[in-house]
Amino acid sequence: MTSEVSSSALVNGKSTRFLDIADRGLQYGDGIFTTLSVQEGVAIFLDRHLKRLQADALRLNIPFPGVEILTEEVQRIGHMNSSCVLKIMLTRGLGGRGYLPPKQSQGTRIISSHPKPDYPKSIRESGVKARFCDIRLGLNPHLAGIKHLNRLEQVLARAEWDDEGIGEGLMLDHEGFLVEGVMSNLFLVNSGMLRTPLLERCGVAGVMRGLVLESAVFLGLAVEQARILPEEAYDADEIFLTNSVIGIWPVSLLDGKAYPVGSITRLLTRRIDEMVAREHQS
Amino acid sequence: MTSEVSSSALVNGKSTRFLDIADRGLQYGDGIFTTLSVQEGVAIFLDRHLKRLQADALRLNIPFPGVEILTEEVQRIGHMNSSCVLKIMLTRGLGGRGYLPPKQSQGTRIISSHPKPDYPKSIRESGVKARFCDIRLGLNPHLAGIKHLNRLEQVLARAEWDDEGIGEGLMLDHEGFLVEGVMSNLFLVNSGMLRTPLLERCGVAGVMRGLVLESAVFLGLAVEQARILPEEAYDADEIFLTNSVIGIWPVSLLDGKAYPVGSITRLLTRRIDEMVAREHQS
Numbered sequence A, B: 001m002t003s004e005v006s007s008s009a010l011v012n013g014k015s016t017r018f019l020d021i022a023d024r025g026l027q028y029g030d031g032i033f034t035t036l037s038v039q040e041g042v043a044i045f046l047d048r049h050l051k052r053l054q055a056d057a058l059r060l061n062i063p064f065p066g067v068e069i070l071t072e073e074v075q076r077i078g079h080m081n082s083s084c085v086l087k088i089m090l091t092r093g094l095g096g097r098g099y100l101p102p103k104q105s106q107g108t109r110i111i112s113s114h115p116k117p118d119y120p121k122s123i124r125e126s127g128v129k130a131r132f133c134d135i136r137l138g139l140n141p142h143l144a145g146i147k148h149l150n151r152l153e154q155v156l157a158r159a160e161w162d163d164e165g166i167g168e169g170l171m172l173d174h175e176g177f178l179v180e181g182v183m184s185n186l187f188l189v190n191s192g193m194l195r196t197p198l199l200e201r202c203g204v205a206g207v208m209r210g211l212v213l214e215s216a217v218f219l220g221l222a223v224e225q226a227r228i229l230p231e232e233a234y235d236a237d238e239i240f241l242t243n244s245v246i247g248i249w250p251v252s253l254l255d256g257k258a259y260p261v262g263s264i265t266r267l268l269t270r271r272i273d274e275m276v277a278r279e280h281q282s
Helices: A026-030 A046-060 A067-080 A122-125 A152-157 A207-218 A230-234 A261-282 B024-028 B046-060 B067-080 B123-127 B152-158 B205-219 B230-234 B264-280
Strands: A008-011 A016-019 A031-039 A084-091 A108-114 A128-132 A166-172 A178-181 A185-190 A193-197 A222-226 A238-243 A246-255 B008-011 B016-019 B031-039 B082-091 B106-114 B128-133 B166-172 B178-181 B185-190 B193-197 B223-226 B237-242 B247-254
Touching: A008 A031, A008 A067, A026 A084, A026 B024, A026 B152, A046 A067, A046 A084, A046 A207, A067 A084, A067 A108, A122 A128, A122 A246, A122 B247, A128 A238, A152 A166, A152 B024, A166 A230, A178 A193, A178 A230, A178 B247, A185 A207, A185 A230, A193 A207, A193 B205, A207 A222, A207 A238, A207 A246, A238 A261, A238 B024, A246 A261, A261 B046, B024 B082, B031 B046, B046 B067, B046 B082, B046 B205, B067 B082, B123 B247, B128 B237, B152 B166, B166 B230, B166 B247, B178 B193, B178 B230, B185 B230, B193 B205, B205 B223, B205 B237, B205 B247, B237 B264, B247 B264
Parallel strands: A128 A166, A128 A246, A193 A222, B128 B166, B128 B247, B193 B223
Antiparallel strands: A008 A108, A016 B016, A031 A084, A084 A108, A166 A178, A178 A185, A185 A193, A185 A238, A238 A246, B008 B106, B031 B082, B082 B106, B166 B178, B178 B185, B185 B193, B185 B237, B237 B247
């Protein structure tokens, strides 16, 4: 069996690309993950990614193997691939057929490296085109914010367009509020205030989203997490997207309307760049 | 690696218990499944299970390998395990990191056998205790009815109780309507009419549910698929649950209220038993 994906991988610390089909990660999507960038051998913001994994694991009662073992394995994979995207997945592990989680589940950890996507370098400077997706996100407060393995809504949303000129699709929730991009979090700037959708009923609270919110507070910007309607995106002065692989992407065009790469987007980009540079020093 | 689950399995026709971690079934829950009963070497209602898989695959644009190859592989597994539960899973197969489905995905098929669960024999005669779950089902018409691999809501719901005397939990949708059991579909009898929740916004349209609806029409019963409130379950004359492994389970007690095993439940049970017997003859 060949694969277009992982260059190298560890499953429970063993160098292998194969998983038992009885793993609940496959059977039910019963697991969580996080995706980060490795640059010159440094796993950027690893501590925050591990904290987020730990918090998500706690919410779903999935075993967390500990920061030390994950850090050690990330470094093993990072040594082999000094520039890559790294995905850390934790599942509830093996379990009997049926939804009931086993009383003492061991959990499975999978760390895999992937080639960096070849996004055009111009995006960071001049922005990306975005569209609205038709498929909407179902509401479930018990799962909201968690980066779990139930991602069919994102798969269907991403399948809605194949125009390579469009970099991201924005998703609304079942009630019509803006939530996020298919693979990213969403920020608007309205009259100097930085705004991002509340993720209390659906959506993924990304590590980069958290860093941008913290940076905005640090920089003294007014910040709001709120229920935001699509019309408010049309009225925004600036729009940008975030995730740990892309960093910050300004949106230059959304459903035909043009947006400038604004001053707050640039300010936050510089701040995040500084934090990334500091990761290389520490 | 050991497993408590599958006795034997085929992955794309090969006898193995292992799957590439790059499979989108694991990465995103990007797949579907069906579960059926093998009795004396006969895969009960296999044709209907395959039709359902095919319909679900079409909706998600997942490759369907064809009825012939699946039938042949089911029989291979069934020969080795003449009494078992059989699970057929189809995923979108290997794909690059990222939600975008590959243009030409090969798909992965996994057929695995599992021990029959040891439910008490008395349940079929005297019924089962049920409860209401706290966690609710998010609404998504694009996924409604499909037995897909995104099953975290069911995992969390099933984790709500560990009283072995309770056989099933009933789930409401985000708006408070009754949908189904964690692992079963739900039927009520109100004043002689057979009623089951509409599954146009969430839920899994089980093969046994379809058989019961057809049987009811065949038997001349009044049938309704509707939005049903939990209060209407309290007022029901009979309640029962269905899936392809349990068949029909009368509900004897729901949140403290007792229900008889009523005449319509018995009538439909006999009819399904006859259809199962016919499967052995054909």
